[in-house]
Amino acid sequence: GHEMDTRGDDADEAKKVKSDENDDKAVDEKRFFAISRLSMVLPTDSGVCCIPLIYSDDTSPFKINDIIEITGIVERIEIDTTSCEMDEEETARFPPSSIVPRVHCVDVKLRDHINPLLSCDPLDFKEQEVASVLSNAMSVRSELVTMLRKCVSGDPLSAEYLLLHLLSHVYGRRDEVITLGKFAVNLTKCPPKETMFVECLSTLFSNISEKSFVLPLTITNFNISTMLPKKDYTANRLRSGLLQLPKGMQIILDETVLEPGQLKPNGIENLKCLGNLISWQKLAYDFGFSYNIEFQCDAKVLIVGEGKSLLPSDVVVPLKAMQDNINYQDIISEIHSDQDMMDRFRRYLTVLRHIQYDQVDEELQQKIEQDFVSERKSNPKDVTGDTLHRSLVIARLYGISRGHLKLEEEDWNSAKSLEKDRLSRIASSS
DSSP, X not given: OHHHHHHHHHHHHHHHHHHHHHHHHHHHHHHHHHHHGGGOOSTTOOSOOOEEEOOOSOOTTXXXXXXXXXXXXXXXXXXXXXXXXXXXXXXXXXXXXXXXXEEEEEEEEEESOOOTTXXXXXXXXXXXXXXXXXXXXXXXXXHHHHHHHHHXXXXXXXXXXXXXXXXXXXXXXXXXXXXXXXXXXXXXXXOOTTXXXXXXXXXXXXXXXXXXXXXXXXXXHHHHXXXXXXXXXXXXEEEOOTTOOOTTEEEEEEOTTOOSOOOOHHHHHHHHHHXXXXXXXXXXXXXXXXXXXXXXXXXXXXXXXXXXXXXXXXXEEEOOOOOSSOOHHHHHHHHHHOHHHHHHHHHHHHHHHSOOOOOXXXXXXXXXXXXXXXXXXXXTTTOOHHHHHHXXXXXXXXXXXXXXXSOOHHHHHHHHHHHHHHHHHHHHHO
């Protein structure tokens, strides 16, 4: 009996040692996994981080936040992480390939979009792809506006502005101050957070946009989030921030969840960062010691809330509900079930966002100038250079939404009509 007890003690001790080893290994794996998550920008990201190894001397085409397509060989070697005695910098820069795989690149290409329904490079869109979208632009436009109206309580004006927002992108910069093409929309008088309004709208946007996410603007999120990328000098690496986003990202800022509270210094800084992103499409990455480097962005920002946001926007559109007791769940189910319709929207938006758009004809340019001078004379206080710039952006997007390859007079007149209706609604609701 004594002999059996001794063997039992030895077995228990062996189990304990093995358990301790497993615990150490689990702790190390969690540590390496946490480090790998530092490159995940969004909290909803579920992909696997990797380190691409590019064997070309020329990597100059690649800039921070570029979208690239890699063809390569994945290396993933299982190792005993407990034997890895590395400091924090080495751990951050060279995590085990079992946690962060290496990809030995055979081919690397820049991508302007990631729509699998179309050719990868907009310059190489097949002629029939473009021709099909342009010939069906009006019918798909009508279909998309109808779906947008369902999501915004049947309001046709809000649906029109949301369509223009979806088509917008930064196409130029002037004097490093004026950003051409951005079109941030602040949708106000939205249904309260208890409804599924934001979920319905975000479901549609996520199904027809290549990249999108919703950021609930609670006081807690403002105060605890890290929106700017920051240099970690201990690990000698850049820690990702929430706003370190690829070109063309669709952001929905949900202010329906905003409640009274106090912003801490980090919250105030995050509010400032969001404002700069919306106004200038730039982010100043924090490299410490009061040294920031600005990087250009191209993000579509939609702000939804019950009142006018503290954040800037290009247009404020008060939602006017045309329907009551809307079943948002039914609309969400329709979005998920009709993938053929979603595919039409995806092709339409991707092609028209990258379409080559010509300059304004001289004759139309003179008419636009005359209209602006006339409006300024009648209302010098409210009609400014910003008014003209906004109207031109709206006219351009409106024309693109109809499949036009240059600004036409009907697009300009429609833009003026949309703005007149919007400003009239703001006046009547204030």
